[in-house]
Amino acid sequence: MLSIHTRIARRQLLRHTTHRLLSRRDFTIAIDGPAASGKSSTARAVAQELGFGYIDSGSIYRCATLLALRQNITDMGEGSASLADLISHAKVDIKVRPSTSHQTPSLGRLAVPEVQVLLDGEDVSREIRTPEVNRLVAKIASDSGIRQAVLHIQRKLAADAESRSTTSRSADANDMPGGVVMDGRDIGTTIFPGAELKIYLDASAMARAIRRWDEMNQMKDVTAQKPAHDPKASVAPAAVYPSVEEIARELETRDYADINRENSPLRIAPDAVVIDNTNLTFAQQVYTITDLARERMGLEPKHSDC
């Protein structure tokens, strides 16, 4: 005969387990849009706010491009199969470091987690954002073999991130499902067509070019501030940093290639919510998305006043 305490404890355990199983529903947020429209910074902040995992799908295409540059594969006719083979055997890791401080002053009161991209264990976070990679990445990403290889990496990273977000959830967040936020070009249309929330983020071409220019200049300042004994401290020559006009041209060329390619072009999914953030603050765009997500999860919105 079980004591009353044991029975109560068992009932509580059963209720807790049932609740956890029910709350293990996965919630996927897809954020697509043109270059420098704010996808990755927004996705990272949204993921942090909701306690979800985050995947930057562009960084996987950038890793494939870095491999292509290192192996001198620039002809997607002949090199396609060997590059697809290289990327599918490589280990791509996207590590998110939660942030409590404001790393980007222009983003105001919201903290944006830092992301580290590892390619076979090597930190390539900076190397995948060089002008050389920017120039080649859309060509590499237009190849169907490469896209197929990247798709497997994306889905695996998403499954890992989702399960981490569910198991690391604190007790008071038990009413929230686990989830993942992924940003890119075809997340809502091809990778996760069943995503619970799809966002198409856009901004004017000039706003995007100026933001990217600011970002590059901030990076230049950070590099310049590094102590002299740091082997990575060497400041790149000024010529490496393009003007706003050059950045605008590069973004336009890349967007044109992404919109007009045959495989998984950049499109607005019919069920996506379009957000033009040209005149929005960063907090406004993040809270619009987290409130939409909360609503669809059956929870109270938190920031309807901002």
Ligand SMILES: Nc1ncnc2c1ncn2[C@@H]1O[C@H](COP(=O)(O)OP(=O)(O)O)[C@@H](O)[C@H]1O
């Ligand atoms: N609403 C906004 N106002 C001002 N700057 C923004 C806003 N949203 C994003 N940014 C900044 O724009 C730059 C490009 O954003 P990012 O997230 O890298 O874009 P994407 O991932 O689409 O290329 C970043 O420096 C980011 O901090």
Ligand SMILES: Nc1ccn([C@@H]2O[C@H](COP(=O)(O)OP(=O)(O)O)[C@@H](O)[C@H]2O)c(=O)n1
């Ligand atoms: N889901 C995705 C993500 C990126 N890409 C490709 O990868 C490139 C780099 O993506 P990114 O998201 O890092 O680019 P930014 O918007 O950050 O400049 C894009 O221009 C696309 O060519 C893609 O084809 N599909």
